[in-house]
Amino acid sequence: xxxxxxxxxxxxxxxxxxxxxxxxxxxxxxxxxxxxxxxxxxxxxxxxxxxxxxxxxxxxxxxxxxxxxxxxxxxxxxxxxxxxxxxxxxxxxxxxxxxxxxxxxxxxxxxxxxxxxxxxxxxxxxxxxxxxxxxxxxxxxxxxxxxxxxxxxxxxxxxxxxxxxxxxxxxxxxxxxxxxxxxxxxxxxxxxxxxxxxxxxxxxxxxxxxxxxxxxxxxxxxxxxxxxxxxxxxxxxxxxxxxxxxxxxxxxxxxxxxxxxxxxxxxxxxxxxxxxxxxxxxxxxxxxxxxxxxxxxxxxxxxxxxxxxxxxxxxxxxxxxxxxxxxxxxxxxxxxxxxxxxxxxxxxxxxxxxxxxxxxxxxxxxxxxxxxxxxxxxxxxxxxxxxxxxxxxxxxxxxxxxxxxxxxxxxx
Amino acid sequence: xxxxxxxxxxxxxxxxxxxxxxxxxxxxxxxxxxxxxxxxxxxxxxxxxxxxxxxxxxxxxxxxxxxxxxxxxxxxxxxxxxxxxxxxxxxxxxxxxxxxxxxxxxxxxxxxxxxxxxxxxxxxxxxxxxxxxxxxxxxxxxxxxxxxxxxxxxxxxxxxxxxxxxxxxxxxxxxxxxxxxxxxxxxxxxxxxxxxxxxxxxxxxxxxxxxxxxxxxxxxxxxxxxxxxxxxxxxxxxxxxxxxxxxxxxxxxxxxxxxxxxxxxxxxxxxxxxxxxxxxxxxxxxxxxxxxxxxxxxxxxxxxxxxxxxxxxxxxxxxxxxxxxxxxxxxxxxxxxxxxxxxxxxxxxxxxxxxxxxxxxxxxxxxxxxxxxxxxxxxxxxxxxxxxxxxxxxxxxxxxxxxxxxxxxxxx
DNA sequence: CACGGTTTGGAAGACAGGTGCACAAAACCC
DNA sequence: GGGTTTTGTGCACCTGTCTTCCAAACCGTG
Numbered sequence: 029x030x031x032x033x034x035x036x037x038x039x040x041x042x043x044x045x046x047x048x049x050x051x052x053x054x055x056x057x058x059x060x061x062x063x064x065x066x067x068x069x070x071x072x073x074x075x076x077x078x079x080x081x082x083x084x085x086x087x088x089x090x091x092x093x094x095x096x097x098x099x100x101x102x103x104x105x106x107x108x109x110x111x112x113x114x115x116x117x118x119x120x121x122x123x124x125x126x127x128x129x130x131x132x133x134x135x136x137x138x139x140x141x142x143x144x145x146x147x148x149x150x151x152x153x154x155x156x157x158x159x160x161x162x163x164x165x166x167x168x169x170x171x172x173x174x175x176x177x178x179x180x181x182x183x184x185x186x187x188x189x190x191x192x193x194x195x196x197x198x199x200x201x202x203x204x205x206x207x208x209x210x211x212x213x214x215x216x217x218x219x220x221x222x223x224x225x226x227x228x229x230x231x232x233x234x235x236x237x238x239x240x241x242x243x244x245x246x247x248x249x250x251x252x253x254x255x256x257x258x259x260x261x262x263x264x265x266x267x268x269x270x271x272x273x274x275x276x277x278x279x280x281x282x283x284x285x286x287x288x289x290x291x292x293x294x295x296x297x298x299x300x301x302x303x304x305x306x307x308x309x310x311x312x313x314x315x316x317x318x319x320x321x322x323x324x325x326x327x328x329x330x331x332x333x334x335x336x337x338x339x340x341x342x343x344x345x346x347x348x349x350x351x352x353x354x355x356x357x358x359x360x361x362x363x364x365x366x367x368x369x370x371x372x373x374x375x376x377x378x379x380x381x382x383x384x385x386x387x388x389x390x391x392x393x394x395x396x397x398x399x400x401x402x403x404x405x406x407x408x409x410x411x412x413x414x415x416x417x418x419x420x421x422x423x424x425x426x427x428x429x430x431x432x433x434x435x436x437x438x439x440x
Numbered sequence: 441x442x443x444x445x446x447x448x449x450x451x452x453x454x455x456x457x458x459x460x461x462x463x464x465x466x467x468x469x470x471x472x473x474x475x476x477x478x479x480x481x482x483x484x485x486x487x488x489x490x491x492x493x494x495x496x497x498x499x500x501x502x503x504x505x506x507x508x509x510x511x512x513x514x515x516x517x518x519x520x521x522x523x524x525x526x527x528x529x530x531x532x533x534x535x536x537x538x539x540x541x542x543x544x545x546x547x548x549x550x551x552x553x554x555x556x557x558x559x560x561x562x563x564x565x566x567x568x569x570x571x572x573x574x575x576x577x578x579x580x581x582x583x584x585x586x587x588x589x590x591x592x593x594x595x596x597x598x599x600x601x602x603x604x605x606x607x608x609x610x611x612x613x614x615x616x617x618x619x620x621x622x623x624x625x626x627x628x629x630x631x632x633x634x635x636x637x638x639x640x641x642x643x644x645x646x647x648x649x650x651x652x653x654x655x656x657x658x659x660x661x662x663x664x665x666x667x668x669x670x671x672x673x674x675x676x677x678x679x680x681x682x683x684x685x686x687x688x689x690x691x692x693x694x695x696x697x698x699x700x701x702x703x704x705x706x707x708x709x710x711x712x713x714x715x716x717x718x719x720x721x722x723x724x725x726x727x728x729x730x731x732x733x734x735x736x737x738x739x740x741x742x743x744x745x746x747x748x749x750x751x752x753x754x755x756x757x758x759x760x761x762x763x764x765x766x767x768x769x770x771x772x773x774x775x776x777x778x779x780x781x782x783x784x785x786x787x788x789x790x791x792x793x794x795x796x797x798x799x800x801x802x803x804x805x806x807x808x809x810x811x812x813x814x815x816x817x818x819x820x821x822x823x824x825x826x827x828x829x830x831x832x833x834x835x836x837x838x839x840x841x842x843x844x845x846x847x848x849x850x851x852x
Numbered sequence: 853c854a855c856g857g858t859t860t861g862g863a864a865g866a867c868a869g870g871t872g873c874a875c876a877a878a879a880c881c882c
Numbered sequence: 883g884g885g886t887t888t889t890g891t892g893c894a895c896c897t898g899t900c901t902t903c904c905a906a907a908c909c910g911t912g
Contacts, residue, residue: 043870072451077862359686457870515880
């Protein structure tokens with residue numbers, strides 16, 4: 029797996045090596061969980077001596093802890109187990125959903141320490157109102173005295189976010205345009221910790237890649253059906269944001285120029301064929317019925333109601349058409365379907381595969397793997413935590429304080 | 441710009457630093473041309489001392505040369521000019537075109553040292569026959585005694601190439617399937633140098649990014665119209681190959697499910713709306729007329745013939761529809777149009793922009809930049825050279841011999 | 853329960869490679 | 883020709899990993 033953040037300068041100095049090695053150890057533990065020292069030696073290719081010094085520094089810095097590993101019956105001196113101190117190094121993850129707000133505290137290593145959510149009226153709300161609600165929600169998990177305890181804050185939002193993660197350029201469902209969400213949120217939370225904002229589908233993709241259905245892969249296409257259709261692309265472990273943050277807006281890929289007008293101003297967008305409204309239309313229900321109607325269609329399909337089953341088949345067919353285009357452009361290893369598509373997966377499965385087989389160029393060993401999401405509704409929240417943890421994981425040396433003493437020096 | 445090749449092990453050792461710094465210097469000179477030593481100091485952020493030692497090693501290794509820079513009127517001791525020794529470090533670039541074969545010798549820094557091509561009958565030809573012709577073509581530029589002089593060989597081919605660049609999985613125009621081109625070519629050229637094969641559109645993209653219309657950018661979408669429609673995607677300086685090498689096959693993106701059958705077996709592929717045959721159909725000419733008919737349509741449009749002009753407008757419209765989808769998925773900084781689209785650019789320009797404006801999500805400052813290719817028919821050949829040079833540029837230390845003496849040691 | 857075998861942690865010195873500083877060299881300007 | 887500026891050069895120093903040797907801790911066996 030490749031670091032998300034690139035080195036700042038192209039010239040490397042000696043210190044770069046140590047920083048890279050500290051990062052390699054922390055990333056390994058973050059992604060694969062606690063390991064023995066000697067496992068880390070094997071994985072990084074470094075010597076025991078080097079690993080010892082690096083881990084010593086990270087333990088002294090309060091980032092990792094070492095403990096006696098469980099005896100495993102193997103001969104030889106047992107190697108201590110190294111684990112991230114999730115309760116000391118953690119982030120606050122937030123998500124602005126269509127009809128709720130969610131928050132979680134997530135520690136290094138991915139452990140969810142606390143989680144909560146509140147309902148939100150499904151109508152346009154100002155940045156100020158939502159930010160205030162998020163602050164209130166946060167207060168239920170984090171007493172005011174610990175406002176600065178999370179090392180960073182990550183936010184998932186259904187909208188286009190500028191590449192640097194500060195400003196929400198466009199969020200149709202919320203009616204936002206050029207909203208300085210990061211700044212407002214920092215003020216409302218009364219924290220000086222950095223706030224990182226990103227698109228919910230991009231973060232869902234990251235979450236499924238690291239902790240969900242695509243664990244182990246490093247290329248992924250994530251397509252999630254909600255009110256609209258969002259997409260997230262990960263290439264070589266890096267989320268693809270695009271120049272302006274628009275990448276992955278697969279819902280507005282034209283698939284049917286003779287089709288219906290889309291609210292984005294274009295015609296025949298994929299979203300108009302596979303979005304929530306398209307499903308309700310196909311099922312002969314009121315298009316604006318919202319999630320309740322969708323649930324009813326799902327229930328009907330589960331009961332075998334012909335119109336519902338047919339509606340999902342048609343949805344699956346259009347899903348396959350769009351995915352075929354994306355496969356031919358991106359050739360990903362895994363496609364993960366989230367939101368509505370995950371819940372409806374058993375009903376769209378066959379039509380989707382058939383269409384994909386017809387239209388996608390087949391690789392040497394058949395098609396890409398298509399799988400429903402594993403993390404469900406929490407995917408973007410988990411992704412927001414990963415986003416917020418990323419700068420730390422990519423350079424833990426920066427968090428070791430002005431000059432953390434080496435373990436050896438501290439011991440003397 | 442980011443190295444194309446990733447480090448092998450996640451643990452960094454001290455030696456890594458020197459290798460990375462040698463690579464940084466060579467890459468800088470390769471991409472931006474000859475520079476003074478002090479410019480390199482400024483760009484890499486390394487100290488004069490470090491740069492001196494590194495350049496000394498590269499000069500001693502025969503990779504770079506230092507010479508007195510031209511006096512520029514600035515005060516202070518003049519800094520020597522460092523340039524790549526293009527005549528000592530060069531590659532052989534080959535391209536298998538629809539109706540010709542092309543070859544070039546390209547030096548480090550991108551200088552074309554020699555170039556030639558021969559015609560090829562437009563019919564299916566075996567790997568053996570083409571490989572033999574390529575060897576013959578090569579012999580006209582490179583005497584047998586210098587067979588091993590190029591440090592590597594790069595080949596551009598219109599087909600899907602396995603990610604590792606050894607095997608052509610599928611080349612419809614040539615009738616190949618799982619063709620071991622790299623191995624056969626090495627045998628025919630009687631060389632032990634490595635042979636790298638890649639898709640011509642991917643290489644065209646790389647070439648336009650580094651030496652053509654997208655110089656300076658590091659994200660690019662390249663779409664080229666030939667018999668079929670090929671595409672190349674570059675993200676953060678890295679060509680996107682996809683898991684199996686299929687990435688960038690934009691020609692087979694479905695854009696019109698109610699459209700025509702495509703030779704790939706699917707229906708309504710972009711290629712069926714914007715390929716050579718589509719143009720000829722729109723212009724009311726025989727679909728199988730080939731390049732000569734295409735030239736006639738271009739000439740007619742230049743004369744203002746209504747049917748030809750209308751044909752290009754319709755082509756531009758469909759080009760815009762597909763590009764809008766790609767923009768919404770990839771959000772690239774630059775789109776470069778090659779082949780037919782570059783030649784027809786003045787006639788498709790307006791319709792394309794109009795359609796793109798209608799269907800693409802607009803970034804903060806309007807749309808992406810769309811530009812015709814600069815390198816013309818040579819783009820894939822230039823890209824093949826870049827491909828072949830890449831391993832060298834990414835790690836020149838490996839070419840410095842078992843143990844090249846340091847300049848200081850050599851001087852003593 | 854003592855013993856050897858095995859695996860791992862620990863400490864000192866070697867080696868690699870970039871930094872910083874003082875000084876010399878080579879240009880320009882007046 | 884002297885002063886200024888910029889850059890190359892040599893040397894001591896710092897950071898950081900590798901190598902080597904030894905000690906510690908666990909297993910199995912007699």
